[in-house]
Amino acid sequence: MEEISKNPFFIDLKKKFSTLYEKASGNQWLVCVPSKSSFTKSQINQEFAEMHVLKPSISFKDVFDTNTNPPKSIQIDGTTIKTREGFSKKRNISIITKEIFFNENFQPFNAVLIETPLVEPVEKEVKEKPQKELRQKPVVEKQRQQTQTNQKKKPKEKIQIVPEPEFNIYNTQEVISLSGEIITVSSIFPPHKTLEEISKFLTKFHENFQVFPKIKEKLKEFKQSYFFVKKYEEDAANRIEKLCEDTFSIFINVNPKFSVLANQKYNKIELLSIMKMYVLGTLNIYKKMRELYSEEDDNCYQQIKKEYQKNLLILISNLQLKFFQNIFQRKTPFEMMLVLDATIQKLTKLAYPGKESKSKLLSTDDLLPLLIYTITLSQPTQLYSRMIYCSSFNLTNISTSKFGFIDASFQTSVLTIHEGNACSKYEIEQRERREVERKEQIRLKQEKKKEEEKKERLSQIKRTNQSPRVIDLNKKQGEVKVGGFLSNLLSRDDFLK
Helix, strand or coil: CCCHHHCHHHHHHHHCCHHHHHHHHHCCCEEEEECHHHCCHHHCCHHHHHHCEEEECCCCCCEEEECCCCCCEEEEECCEEEECCCCCCCCEEEEEEEEEEECCCCCEEEEEEECCCCCCCCCCCCCCCCHHHHHHHHHHHHHHHHHHHHHHHHHHHHHHHCCCHHHCCCCEEEEECCCCCEEEEECCCCCCCCHHHHHHHHHCCHHHHHCHHHHHHHHHHHHHHCCCCCCCHHHHHHHHHHHHHHHHHHHHHHCHHHHHHCCCHHHHHHHHHHHHHHHHHHHCHHHHHHHHCHHHHHHHHHHHHHHHCCCCCCCCCHHHHHHHHHHHHCCCHHHHHHHHHHHHHHHHHHHCCCCHHHHCCCCHHHHHHHHHHHHHHHCCCCHHHHHHHHHHCCCCCCCCCHHHHHHHHHHHHHHHHHCCCCCHHHHHHHHHHHHHHHHHHHHHHHHHHHHHHHHHHHHHHHHHCCCCCCECCCCCCCCECCCHHHHHHHHCHHHCC
16 A cells, blocks of 8 residues: 655655644644556646645535635545535545654644646647547547546456455564563564554554544543643643553454454553553544643743853763654653663663673663763753653553663653752762862872982982982981081082082
């Protein structure tokens, strides 16, 4: 089945017409993507792009207006698009498949793959032809259409009979579970649990399309009825987890492959994890957390700016910073955990260079100052709300796993920054280190001075070459072990000249 993300028009829309794409995704409009076999690259221009970006009508359900001037309208009836006002002819265009994408604010928007472009075909002028040829044309045209119809039907029958190789559920692969453990599951699952991959995975199975509306309705009902309250994230997480289990049950009841996977331990864990990511992404929980904790986000940012302006000694390389900054492009707690894990691995490598970093782990006391410092240098603006989202909506027990340690370290770091103690421990350690270095430098200078004094006294002995003079090198310069008249002579400056 053709993937929308690899369609030439969809790629050009994102790259060449990026302003239009950002406007469409930001407003959660509908994007119609013609099948790649139905158009040529030369047809893609501004007008073509605007014709396929549709905003919902404010007056009628399932009616959309194109982004052209003047706008044209279409109506979606099941799996068919019907052209309405603005089009010279009424046409019915089949919807092949539907995919969900996400904008920069993690809000979902729909894209549908359609059989032909919405742009009306340009009709060529019909030149006058002999009467005999005009009479034959309808018959020839009818035969040609019948041939095309038969050709279209044959591949569809083959696709239904021959299963696609990627649907073989018995091949295996290793993936990271929601708790951070490596588990072996069917290769049918996406290797990375990003929202885009999960959305593509679920739309690969035609059985799933019959339950998408039901699931969407349940999630919409939750969004409209549930009221999020600050510091009551645990209750919200429990309710969302129940929604995930319901979604899981709905899918396995209609999809025989999912039903088989649900009877195998690790495949069931992975399938349930995918449902959790799908539900979280559709509900867009982070948007709620950002609204609830905007004050805490602002406070963290002010504290970070204050610390950043102190021009602390930069020990963290750009590599660690880049790894951590990736957290602000991630859309689920699981993806954020992977970023934090990678950042901590890089910090460990910084502390234990070479092969030692693979076997050693940073203790909490060593890790926190480095992690706090890395966060401070990245200057995030929505730190606190992300910490709440990441910690509260894992939807799995991570307390005793590797992700549990990572989560606790991240929470402690953010709370330290929020309380105005960012980098305080790090600064103390730096001051102590500088004090030790200062004392060591003083000691080395003193030793060097003593060595120079000894050399000077020895050089004086060689110059004078006086046998009565017995020098004690442990005494200060000028002190000699002689007395009386000779002592007075030796003490005179002009005596040695």
